[in-house]
Amino acid sequence: MTAPDPHHPDPELDRKVAERTAELTELVGHLMSCWDEERRLLARKLHDSLGSSMTALTMHLGLLAKNLTEDKARDRAAQMKGLLNNIIETNRKVQLGLWNDKLEFxxxxxxxxxxxxxxxxxxxxxxxxxxxxxxxxxxxxxxxxxxxxxxxxxxxxxxxxxxxxxxxxxxxxxxxxxxxxxxxxxxxxxxxxxxxxxxxxxxxxxxxxxxxxxxxxxxxxxxxxxxxxxxxxxxxxxxx
Structure with missing residues (x-):
C-alpha cells in the first residue's frame, strides 16, 4: 500500500473534510438558533409571570402602607417595598441577559x-x-x-x-x-x-x-x- 504523499493532497479526502465541515457548521447554526429561542421564551416567561406579579405586589403593598398608623409598621412596609424593588430590578437584568426585547421590537x-x-x-x-x-x-x-x-x-x-x-x-x-x-x-x-x-x-x-x-x-x-x-x-x- 502506497503511503499518501503530503505534497499532493488527496481530492477525495479534501471533499470529505469539506462536507464534514459544512455539516458541523449547519449543526452549530441549528443549536444556536434553538438556544436563542429558548432564551427568548424564558425571558418572556420571566417578564409575563414573575415581573408582573412583583409589580402587582409592590402596588398592593403601597396601598396597604397608606392605611398603617404605627411608625414601626410603616418602616417595615418600606423595607418590604425596597426588597420587592430589588427583586424586580434583578429580574429585569436576568431578562435582559437572556434576551433583549428591544432587539425584537x-x-x-x-x-x-x-x-x-x-x-x-x-x-x-x-x-x-x-x-x-x-x-x-x-x-x-x-x-x-x-x-x-x-x-x-x-x-x-x-x-x-x-x-x-x-x-x-x-x-x-x-x-x-x-x-x-x-x-x-x-x-x-x-x-x-x-x-x-x-x-x-x-x-x-x-x-x-x-x-x-x-x-x-x-x-x-x-x-x-x-x-x-x-x-x-x-x-x-x-x-x-
Whole structure:
C-alpha cells in the first residue's frame, strides 16, 4: 500500500473534510438558533409571570402602607417595598441577559443604545455607541449575532482591558454589516497572537455565530493602544 504523499493532497479526502465541515457548521447554526429561542421564551416567561406579579405586589403593598398608623409598621412596609424593588430590578437584568426585547421590537440600534448606556453607567466607564442613521430591520440571526458580539466585547473590556473608554460602532454599507467594540485599555497580553485570544469560549462561540452567517470575527490590537473586536456579516443571509 502506497503511503499518501503530503505534497499532493488527496481530492477525495479534501471533499470529505469539506462536507464534514459544512455539516458541523449547519449543526452549530441549528443549536444556536434553538438556544436563542429558548432564551427568548424564558425571558418572556420571566417578564409575563414573575415581573408582573412583583409589580402587582409592590402596588398592593403601597396601598396597604397608606392605611398603617404605627411608625414601626410603616418602616417595615418600606423595607418590604425596597426588597420587592430589588427583586424586580434583578429580574429585569436576568431578562435582559437572556434576551433583549428591544432587539425584537425596536431593532438593533435601540438594543445597542440601551446596552452601551447601561454598561457605562453601571461600571463608571466612558461608553459610547456610533450607529447608522437608519435601522433597516436586519434578520433576527444577524441582530442576535451583532448584539452578542457587543455584549461579549464589553464583558472582555470590563474583565481584561483596564480601559477608561469603550466604543461600540455599527456600520452598514449596504453589502455587509460590521460591528466593532474598541477600547483604550492595555491591549492583548504580551506575546499573545490575536488568533490565540479568539480561543476563549465566549469568543469561539461568537466566531461560530459569524461563520454560520457567512461572516468572520477578528480581534486585533489598535495602533494607539487597546484592542478592537470586530464582527463582519454579509448583508444577505447565506442561502437567502
Amino acid at each position: 425596536l431593532g438593533i440600534k435601540a438594543a445597542l443604545t440601551e446596552l452601551v448606556a447601561e454598561f457605562g453607567q453601571e461600571h463608571g466607564l466612558q461608553a459610547s455607541a456610533s450607529l447608522p442613521d437608519d435601522d433597516d430591520g436586519y434578520a433576527r440571526p444577524q441582530g442576535v449575532a451583532l448584539l452578542r458580539c457587543a455584549e461579549e466585547g464589553l464583558r472582555n473590556v470590563l474583565q481584561h482591558a483596564r480601559a477608561g473608554k469603550v466604543e461600540v460602532i455599527l456600520d452598514d454599507d449596504g453589502e455587509q454589516l460590521m460591528l466593532t467594540v474598541r477600547d483604550d485599555g492595555i491591549g492583548l497580553p504580551q506575546g499573545a497572537a490575536p488568533s490565540e485570544s479568539l480561543n476563549c469560549h465566549g469568543l469561539r462561540l461568537l466566531r461560530e455565530r459569524a461563520r454560520v452567517l457567512g461572516g468572520r470575527l477578528t480581534l486585533a490590537p489598535r495602533p494607539e493602544g487597546g484592542t478592537a473586536l470586530t464582527m463582519v456579516l454579509p448583508r444577505q443571509l447565506p442561502g437567502a
